Amino acid sequence: MNISIIGSKGLAKQLGKKGTSSDITLYNTSFQGRYFTFIEPEKYPEKVQTLFQAMSMSQFTILYLTADLPKNILGECIIAVDTLKKKGAIVLDVMEKDEIKPILQETSLRDFPILENNPTKIFEFLSEIEQENIQGKPKVVIDHSFLVKSVGNVALGTVASGEIKKYDKLTLFPAKKEVMIKSIQIHDKDYDKASCGDRLGVSVKGAEVEELKRGSVISDRMDCLKELSVSITKNKFFKDDIPNEVMCIIGLQYVRAEMKENKLLFESEIAYDGEKIIILTPEKKMRVFGVAAALSET
Incomplete structure (x- = not known):
């Protein structure tokens, strides 16, 4: 099972042995016969795309919170999880539940289980999660x-x-x-x-x-395209003018695009399988513009 760990750094290293490392680092381990790969966005917050790529690589996300985590990073991580609507949990280290619960009330994280930083209890919790088995094309x-x-x-x-x-x-x-x-x-x-x-x-x-x-x-089959008609849901905290040039996360692809009316025009051809498209504005203070979904053809 792939589990992304975002927010504060250090928990992945407690839970697994370091493996492949680039701008995203993987930590591997097993518990009671089940394998886990913990995925940490190594270059986040400098590279906001790694936050979304780490979560897109995973079936489950842990938001790890320590008292020294900057508020802007906490806010961006919450927005990211809420945008992707990931399944997940929160692990607290020297923080109280009452400190974090009010911030989550208007998000999909409000019902996330909250755990203490105890590796054994974390593994026991993770071992109860059933992994989705998606049939169909390879x-x-x-x-x-x-x-x-x-x-x-x-x-x-x-x-x-x-x-x-x-x-x-x-x-x-x-x-x-x-x-x-x-x-x-x-x-x-x-x-x-x-x-x-x-x-x-x-x-x-x-x-x-x-x-x-x-x-x-x-x-064995996949759509490849350079433009897509979409419906865009803007992040409610994005207050700047709507940009023309943006960066998009499609699966794990990170591609420049132009927003034109209800279309995304990609700089290079993308592989597309109906997934949500995350729209980022890395040069702005609010780096998450929103999410796009393909318009159904009628």
């Missing part, structure tokens, strides 16, 4: 990639739906390149297949490391 969302000698090009990611098998011939989107799955590893063990929810590494034939970039998707 879909792996890539978050890191690199070249390994004697193995080849390796992509790390999560199976978002269906299952993939060794030697499957699929397509890399939005590059639209046919690729073959040469091998599959889950928690450093070789497997012949991987199912929805599995975090994995795959050796890929048919694409270069540069093409296996964060946000790319390995699947």
